[in-house]
Every structure is written in structure tokens, then in C-alpha cells.
Amino acid sequence: MARCLAFGFPPPTDSRTIQKRVPLVKEVYAKLTRPDIAAIALTGIGGAGKSTLAALVYHYAEAQRLADKGPFTAQTLWLTVNESVTLADMVGTILEVLGKPQLDLGRLVPHSQALALFNALNTVEQPRLVILDQFENLLDWQTGHALPDRPGVGEWLDAINSQPCACRILLTSRPWPQGTREYPPTYLQEYSVEGLDITEGIDLLQKQGVTAPERDLRTTVERCSGHAFALTLLAS
Ligand SMILES: Nc1ncnc2c1ncn2[C@@H]1O[C@H](COP(=O)(O)OP(=O)(O)O)[C@@H](O)[C@H]1O
Ligand SMILES: [Mg+2]
Structure with missing residues (x-):
């Protein structure tokens, strides 16, 4: 069965065009490695730089891993969530990457699919960072709740908010992702992506050739x- 979840590539992070945002990257990575955190959602308006920040975290996590530092010993996984991804796509793809046996997903109710995904990520010999970019495609942008035709996604959010997990998950999403229950953010925490600081913003404009x-x-x-993104457009 063809799955809609793509093994995408992180967006470019070359320093000729991209500000490295090092303090932010280190802060997000440090949060992700805490034992009392399972997942971080990078939130913010379109063009704020969520996917780019996630890509910078991806490279930072890989550099740490290759230097035998930090908790992640398996390769960071970058998955791009497009408009038609379902929870079953996520379960199938992630089981495959983790080398776990496939489940007969058609026979599992969405709640069980959500638990299967959580358990797969929690029972690994080699912990890894899993990045789900554009997670907002599964959500109602007004409320942050899972779209009605994506059963199980809310239950999976409940699961990652309620307990520690061996792997860690980094989501990017315009709205703050909401589970099915009104629990406060616990193991799933929000990190709101704000604009570039003045120095970074000026450097971005200058690197794009703006002289003023x-x-x-x-x-x-x-x-x-x-x-x-507004600064990039202005400079072009
Ligand atoms: N750190 C950065 N340095 C320079 N430009 C950036 C940076 N982050 C984002 N941009 C610019 O803004 C655009 C949108 O960023 P993106 O990360 O895709 O935003 P979001 O995921 O929040 O919608 C990028 O294609 C890039 O041109
Ligand atoms: Mg994005």
C-alpha cells in the first residue's frame, strides 16, 4: 500500500542564506533530551521559520550523535506530513523504519493504532529523534484538534503528552496540537517560534544583497x- 507520509529532506540550512539561530537550536535540543519530555511542538504562524528551525535541530542532533554525545544513538528521522497523511500511514512508516513487524492496521481501531505507534517509539534499543514536519496538515488550524477524518491522531497526542518516551518527537505545526482530553501540556510541550532577532534579521537582509x-x-x-519569510521576500 502506498503511504502518504514522505521521507522528505529537511529544508536548506546553508549559512549563505539561513541564520543559524544557535541559542534556539540548543534550547530545543536540550528540552528534547530531558527525561520528563517526550515531544516538543514548534508552533507559530506560516513563514515564522518552524521547519527551518527543525532542520537546524536535525543537523545539530546528528552532529551530537556522530560525536557520541547525547541520548540519540540511531539516525534522526525526518518525515514530511502532507495533506493526505493518516495515522495509519504514520504507524506503517515508523514501524518500517524502526525495523518492527508490520501490523494489520485495517483490523486495528484508531485508538489501538495510536497505542501501537506510541509503543513502537517507546520500545527501541536505540533511541532516536523523530521529526514530523508540517504536522498542521493533520489538524484543524482554528482549534488545533485533529481533523475529523484523521481518527487516532488526537489519541496519539494524548499518549505522548501523558508519559515519557524512549524516542523523542519534534513536531512543527501552525496551531498548538490538541489531544482529545483537556490535560495541561506535560510530556508534550509547546515551543513558540518567534521572529529573528535584530542582528540575525539585519544579517539576513545584508546576505540577500540589501544595502542600506x-x-x-x-x-x-x-x-x-x-x-x-517576510524579510526574505522584502530582500528579493
Ligand atoms: N533561520 C532563517 N534564516 C533565514 N531565513 C529563514 C530562516 N528561517 C526561515 N527563513 C526563511 O523563511 C522561509 C519560511 O521558513 P519556514 O521554516 O518554512 O517557515 P514555517 O515552517 O514556519 O512556515 C524559508 O524558506 C526561508 O526563506
Ligand atoms: Mg513549515
Whole structure:
């Protein structure tokens, strides 16, 4: 069965165009490695830089792993959630990557699929970071609840919010993802992605070839609150 969950590539992070946001990257990585956190959702408006920040975390986590540092010993997994992904696609793809036997997903109710996914990520010999980019495609953008035609997604969010997990999950999502129950963020925590700081914003404009007095560049960055994509568009 063809699955809709793509093994995508992280977006570009080359320093000729992308600000490295090192303190943020280290902060997100440090949170992800805490024992009392299973998952982080990078949230924020479109173009804020969520996917790019996730890509920077991806490379940082891989550098740590290759230097035998940190808790992750298996390769970071980057998955791009497109508009038609279902929980069954996620379960199938992740079981495959983790080398676990496939389940007869058609026979499992969504709640059991959600538990199967959680258990697969929690029972690994080699913990890894799993990044699900564009997770908002599974959600209602107004409420953050799973779309009605994506059964089990809310239950999976409940599961990752309620207990520790051997693997860690990094989501990017416009809205804050909501499970089916009104529990406070516990093992699933939100990290709101804000704009670039003034120095980064000015550097972005200069690297795109904008030549103007620093005072004017500063005003430009302030006016769009450091919004990464807005600055990129302005400079082009
Ligand atoms: N750290 C960054 N440095 C420079 N440009 C960035 C950075 N983050 C994002 N951008 C620009 O903004 C665009 C949108 O970023 P993206 O990460 O896709 O946003 P989101 O996932 O929040 O919608 C990128 O294609 C890039 O041009
Ligand atoms: Mg994105």
C-alpha cells in the first residue's frame, strides 16, 4: 500500500542564506533530551521559520550523535506530513523504519493504532529523534484538534503528552496540537517560534544583497517583527 507520509529532506540550512539561530537550536535540543519530555511542538504562524528551525535541530542532533554525545544513538528521522497523511500511514512508516513487524492496521481501531505507534517509539534499543514536519496538515488550524477524518491522531497526542518516551518527537505545526482530553501540556510541550532577532534579521537582509544604512535595516526588521519569510521576500 502506498503511504502518504514522505521521507522528505529537511529544508536548506546553508549559512549563505539561513541564520543559524544557535541559542534556539540548543534550547530545543536540550528540552528534547530531558527525561520528563517526550515531544516538543514548534508552533507559530506560516513563514515564522518552524521547519527551518527543525532542520537546524536535525543537523545539530546528528552532529551530537556522530560525536557520541547525547541520548540519540540511531539516525534522526525526518518525515514530511502532507495533506493526505493518516495515522495509519504514520504507524506503517515508523514501524518500517524502526525495523518492527508490520501490523494489520485495517483490523486495528484508531485508538489501538495510536497505542501501537506510541509503543513502537517507546520500545527501541536505540533511541532516536523523530521529526514530523508540517504536522498542521493533520489538524484543524482554528482549534488545533485533529481533523475529523484523521481518527487516532488526537489519541496519539494524548499518549505522548501523558508519559515519557524512549524516542523523542519534534513536531512543527501552525496551531498548538490538541489531544482529545483537556490535560495541561506535560510530556508534550509547546515551543513558540518567534521572529529573528535584530542582528540575525539585519544579517539576513545584508546576505540577500540589501544595502542600506544599518539604522534603516534595523527599522525594517523591527517592523516585521523579524518574520523570517517576510524579510526574505522584502530582500528579493
Ligand atoms: N533561520 C532563517 N534564516 C533565514 N531565513 C529563514 C530562516 N528561517 C526561515 N527563513 C526563511 O523563511 C522561509 C519560511 O521558513 P519556514 O521554516 O518554512 O517557515 P514555517 O515552517 O514556519 O512556515 C524559508 O524558506 C526561508 O526563506
Ligand atoms: Mg513549515
